[in-house]
Amino acid sequence: MPADIPVASTGTPSGVPARRGIPGSVATIALLLPSYAWLLLAVFLPLCTMFVFSFMNATPMGKTPIVFTLKHYQAFYTQPYLVKIAWDSLLMGFWATLSCAILGFFAALALARATTGRVRETLLILILLPFWTNGLVRVFSWTMVLREGGFLDMLLHSVLPDAGSIGFLYTRPAIVLGLVHGYLPYMILTCYIALVTIDDSILEAAESLGARWWTILGKILVPLALPGLTTGAVLTFVPVIGAFMEPRILGGRVGVTMGTVIEDQFTQAFNWPLGAALSFTMLAVVLAIFATFSGVLRRNSGAAA
Amino acid sequence: MTNVKINSVAKNYGQVSVLSDITTQFPEGSFTSLLGPSGSGKTTLLRIVAGFVTPDSGTVSIGSRNVTNVPVWARNIGMVFQSYALFPHMTVRENVAFGLARRGIKGAEARSQIDRALEMVRLPGFGDRKPKQLSGGQQQRVALARALVIQPSVLLLDEPLSALDRRLRQEMQVELKRIQRETGLTTVFVTHDQEEALALSDQVAILDRGQIVQMGVPTDIYEKPKTRFAAEFLGDTNFLTGTVSARIVTLSDGTAIRLADAEVAPSDGQSVTLAVRPEKIRIVEGVADAEPGLNRLQARVTAVIYAGAALTYVLTASDGTPFKIFAQNTTGTIIPEGAQVTLTWEPKHTILLQDQA
Numbered sequence: 322m323p324a325d326i327p328v329a330s331t332g333t334p335s336g337v338p339a340r341r342g343i344p345g346s347v348a349t350i351a352l353l354l355p356s357y358a359w360l361l362l363a364v365f366l367p368l369c370t371m372f373v374f375s376f377m378n379a380t381p382m383g384k385t386p387i388v389f390t391l392k393h394y395q396a397f398y399t400q401p402y403l404v405k406i407a408w409d410s411l412l413m414g415f416w417a418t419l420s421c422a423i424l425g426f427f428a429a430l431a432l433a434r435a436t437t438g439r440v441r442e443t444l445l446i447l448i449l450l451p452f453w454t455n456g457l458v459r460v461f462s463w464t465m466v467l468r469e470g471g472f473l474d475m476l477l478h479s480v481l482p483d484a485g486s487i488g489f490l491y492t493r494p495a496i497v498l499g500l501v502h503g504y505l506p507y508m509i510l511t512c513y514i515a516l517v518t519i520d521d522s523i524l525e526a527a528e529s530l531g532a533r534w535w536t537i538l539g540k541i542l543v544p545l546a547l548p549g550l551t552t553g554a555v556l557t558f559v560p561v562i563g564a565f566m567e568p569r570i571l572g573g574r575v576g577v578t579m580g581t582v583i584e585d586q587f588t589q590a591f592n593w594p595l596g597a598a599l600s601f602t603m604l605a606v607v608l609a610i611f612a613t614f615s616g617v618l619r620r621n622s623g624a625a626a
Numbered sequence: 627m628t629n630v631k632i633n634s635v636a637k638n639y640g641q642v643s644v645l646s647d648i649t650t651q652f653p654e655g656s657f658t659s660l661l662g663p664s665g666s667g668k669t670t671l672l673r674i675v676a677g678f679v680t681p682d683s684g685t686v687s688i689g690s691r692n693v694t695n696v697p698v699w700a701r702n703i704g705m706v707f708q709s710y711a712l713f714p715h716m717t718v719r720e721n722v723a724f725g726l727a728r729r730g731i732k733g734a735e736a737r738s739q740i741d742r743a744l745e746m747v748r749l750p751g752f753g754d755r756k757p758k759q760l761s762g763g764q765q766q767r768v769a770l771a772r773a774l775v776i777q778p779s780v781l782l783l784d785e786p787l788s789a790l791d792r793r794l795r796q797e798m799q800v801e802l803k804r805i806q807r808e809t810g811l812t813t814v815f816v817t818h819d820q821e822e823a824l825a826l827s828d829q830v831a832i833l834d835r836g837q838i839v840q841m842g843v844p845t846d847i848y849e850k851p852k853t854r855f856a857a858e859f860l861g862d863t864n865f866l867t868g869t870v871s872a873r874i875v876t877l878s879d880g881t882a883i884r885l886a887d888a889e890v891a892p893s894d895g896q897s898v899t900l901a902v903r904p905e906k907i908r909i910v911e912g913v914a915d916a917e918p919g920l921n922r923l924q925a926r927v928t929a930v931i932y933a934g935a936a937l938t939y940v941l942t943a944s945d946g947t948p949f950k951i952f953a954q955n956t957t958g959t960i961i962p963e964g965a966q967v968t969l970t971w972e973p974k975h976t977i978l979l980q981d982q983a
Contacts (some may be wrong), residue, residue, distance in 0.1 A: 522709050522711035523714075524896050525707070525711065526712075528698045528699050529676060529699075530724050530728055530773075530776060531699045531700075531728035540713075572725060595830070
């Protein structure tokens with residue numbers, strides 16, 4: 322083993338003339354400003370507009386005089402079926418996120434631990450490959466696979482010609498499958514980043530102390546990858562419960578989720594205030610879930626300390 | 627507390643032979659250093675003992691147990707890594723407790739063993755800290771405590787001090803030696819630092835290109851290197867080549883060098899290489915007669931390196947070979963560059979190397 326002695330990086334290597342002019346803090350601000358300005362413009366302003374909309378009695382484009390009201394925020398109370406839909410959406414988000422976490426963690430583990438150099442680069446590119454094609458096309462292609470007599474059935478019948486159909490298009494599992502397909506890369510990448518930084522010697526140390534693979538997995542790898550898993554879970558859960566494309570295409574009649582209900586308010590019912598109010602209610606629910614979870618996570622790591 | 631036996635162990639990575647047919651033994655309770663340059667196979671040999679690397683052929687025994695096919699986790703080894711390899715998400719106590727938990731030792735028994743281990747490495751009261759809150763030296767002590775607490779059959783140290791700064795490294799050498807004596811653990815220590823190897827070990831094995839070229843107690847390794855490689859790798863050395871005749875080696879310019887009495891002289895007419903350690907040589911300005919019985923060589927000073935307490939003279943001997951000697955600055959006078967000098971040393975410090983000249 323070469324003796325890699327960690328050396329604290331120094332600002333300017335000796336011999337190189339020190340940078341003149343711009344102090345560090347100014348440079349930092351200058352570099353961050355464009356992206357923050359863009360985020361403010363592209364995210365915060367529309368969000369504020371929607372927030373204002375959610376208190377209006379009607380979409381401010383018709384002839385109806387605009388009155389501010391709280392009635393849309395009572396939708397969950399006045400239309401109880403929305404609670405069921407919200408719950409189903411959260412459950413769907415839970416299953417999709419859990420599936421992504423399990424599949425993604427092990428895929429990332431294999432990438433980070435079992436592969437090297439070129440193989441690893443190629444596999445990483447293959448993970449990102451789905452992003453190169455249109456999302457709608459990818460979801461539609463699943464209907465070809467999952468429908469009765471589809472690719473899945475063909476595959477089954479080539480082995481067992483007399484078997485019935487196992488196509489499960491237009492079911493909840495089909496929606497979850499589509500969502501996992503769409504969001505798995507995020508989970509793989511966030512877990513990979515966390516796992517790839519773990520020094521091999523840490524795992525070797527654990528093994529030398531008598532740990533079997535399951536102990537190393539449970540006591541070393543998963544805890545050390547927790548930040549990656551958490552980030553991946555957030556990146557998956559949030560868009561998944563608001564998703565409307567996958568539920569519509571793969572869910573058919575059962576594909577009524579908060580995402581589709583909200584989308585309907587904007588595109589079909591033309592009731593933007595209700596759509597906005599439902600969005601913000603879901604946002605509040607999601608934030609509440611995250612707050613609870615981060616509390617639990619912090620307490621766990623606190624207990625481990 | 628057991629010995630380690632390595633029998634005809636070989637390891638290749640593809641076409642590259644990393645270890646070729648190594649047979650050696652690390653006696654019970656001994657402190658053995660594996661010393662060699664990068665790529666000499668020293669780390670591979672240690673990792674074979676640990677079980678991280680499976681040899682292509684040969685066997686490894688720890689005590690009476692053949693562990694060649696025993697997985698790492700079942701070998702009961704204590705290993706300390708150069709990078710410390712502490713579990714960053716666990717406290718010091720949890721780190722030390724890890725190996726105990728794998729052995730089913732928990733609760734009060736574990737607590738007292740952890741306390742004892744932390745006391746041994748002089749870190750009591752640090753149990754609740756995270757590795758990040760400790761200095762490099764402290765982290766390495768925790769790693770040592772973690773390896774010791776499981777009462778391993780053998781302690782394996784993979785360049786454990788290389789990442790520490792010089793002062794801390796010397797401090798840790800003393801600690802390491804003390805702990806090794808107290809525990810009596812058979813210890814194998816990989817290093818590329820020769821002084822560290824000499825200071826710590828009961829025996830030193832010098833590796834070169836996958837083979838142990840010499841193994842012995844530190845004084846033998848230093849005073850009686852067998853090969854040019856061993857002499858050069860461990861400390862500074864001057865080399866002379868000449869032809870033997872009746873226990874006298876005649877250099878190309880006719881200078882006669884007497885061999886040590888203990889040395890078995892090669893047959894007359896053979897060409898040989900001699901080694902002389904720089905600190906064994908005395909230097910006198912001018913052409914002087916040597917005391918009877920001493921070896922004498924004329925030389926010219928080409929450079930003087932002044933370091934306060936000590937001086938290094940770089941010279942060219944009368945037969946043209948470059949020479950280097952160390953002198954204590956006892957007189958305060960420095961022989962100038964270009965001066966003619968006489969070098970003398972006792973014949974017993976003339977080392978006859980075994981490789982062909």
